[in-house]
Amino acid sequence: MLSQSIINLTPMNSAELLKINKPLILRPIRSFVHRQAGLSKERERALNTLLTAYGLPFKELLNLEQIFQRAAPITLEIGFGMGHNLLEQAQQYPEKNFLGIEVHRPGIAAVLLGIENLELHNVKIIHADAWEVMNTCIPNKYLDTIQIFFPDPWPKRRHHKRRLIQLEFAKLLQTKLKTGGQLQLATDWQDYAEHILSVLENTSGLKNQAGQNQFSPRLAQRPPTKFEKRGQQLGHLIWDLVFYATK
Numbered sequence: 001m002l003s004q005s006i007i008n009l010t011p012m013n014s015a016e017l018l019k020i021n022k023p024l025i026l027r028p029i030r031s032f033v034h035r036q037a038g039l040s041k042e043r044e045r046a047l048n049t050l051l052t053a054y055g056l057p058f059k060e061l062l063n064l065e066q067i068f069q070r071a072a073p074i075t076l077e078i079g080f081g082m083g084h085n086l087l088e089q090a091q092q093y094p095e096k097n098f099l100g101i102e103v104h105r106p107g108i109a110a111v112l113l114g115i116e117n118l119e120l121h122n123v124k125i126i127h128a129d130a131w132e133v134m135n136t137c138i139p140n141k142y143l144d145t146i147q148i149f150f151p152d153p154w155p156k157r158r159h160h161k162r163r164l165i166q167l168e169f170a171k172l173l174q175t176k177l178k179t180g181g182q183l184q185l186a187t188d189w190q191d192y193a194e195h196i197l198s199v200l201e202n203t204s205g206l207k208n209q210a211g212q213n214q215f216s217p218r219l220a221q222r223p224p225t226k227f228e229k230r231g232q233q234l235g236h237l238i239w240d241l242v243f244y245a246t247k
């Protein structure tokens with residue numbers, strides 16, 4: 001009887017099999033939404049022609065020494081927006097290599113144009129979700145500095161789970177820093193600042209440079225960005241945080 005029923009089974013196609021063996025995908029909730037933004041012709045051109053020169057693939061571990069053809073301290077900026085900080089820092093510190101990660105197309109285009117116009121040789125960008133890039137492309141103990149300035153605040157309580165800075169992400173960032181490497185953040189949302197402080201204080205291998213539970217003085221080299229100015233117009237204070245990797 002049993003063998004009969006087995007014989008009578010129609011073979012499943014791969015789609016049906018997949019339904020049964022549906023893999024459990026532990027993908028974090030996205031910290032961004034894709035906004036449809038019209039692009040100027042110049043920015044369209046930048047995306048179509050400059051990404052191959054100044055962008056990097058995000059499917060494999062990166063060898064930035066080879067890509068930049070030199071060994072130099074590496075600063076990674078996550079969520080660079082329109083690139084004010086990234087382009088400014090790359091000009092200010094030609095002796096360092098810079099990598100930027102962003103998902104927002106106008107920002108990607110703006111930075112590509114900036115790299116071209118300023119003839120910068122020390123900046124590359126990746127157009128992808130920082131979670132994926134950190135997991136796939138960045139070797140452990142590789143980065144001297146990670147910068148995350150004005151991450152999306154997701155102010156509504158029901159959206160807090162979308163905030164980029166969560167314990168799992170902080171742990172991931174920690175593993176990518178060299179010992180002594182710095183994690184620099186700023187936000188203009190008080191409750192997010194307190195959340196970030198608490199998350200980083202509870203991340204093993206990170207230590208607060210300003211002292212336990214303290215915010216840092218404003219980083220001297222951090223130029224005001226669009227989102228910092230917007231926060232100030234709303235009357236918000238700005239909170240800086242600097243942690244370093246102890247292992």
Ligand SMILES: C[S@@+](CC[C@H](N)C(=O)[O-])C[C@H]1O[C@@H](n2cnc3c(N)ncnc32)[C@H](O)[C@@H]1O
Pocket residue numbers: 031032078079080081082101102103104107128129130131148149150151152153164225226227228
């Ligand atoms: C509020 S804006 C701040 C931009 C910039 N840092 C500034 O200060 O002007 C946050 C940026 O982070 C980017 N972002 C959010 N989540 C991201 C992720 N998972 N990977 C890459 N970029 C992300 C957004 O697209 C957005 O441009």
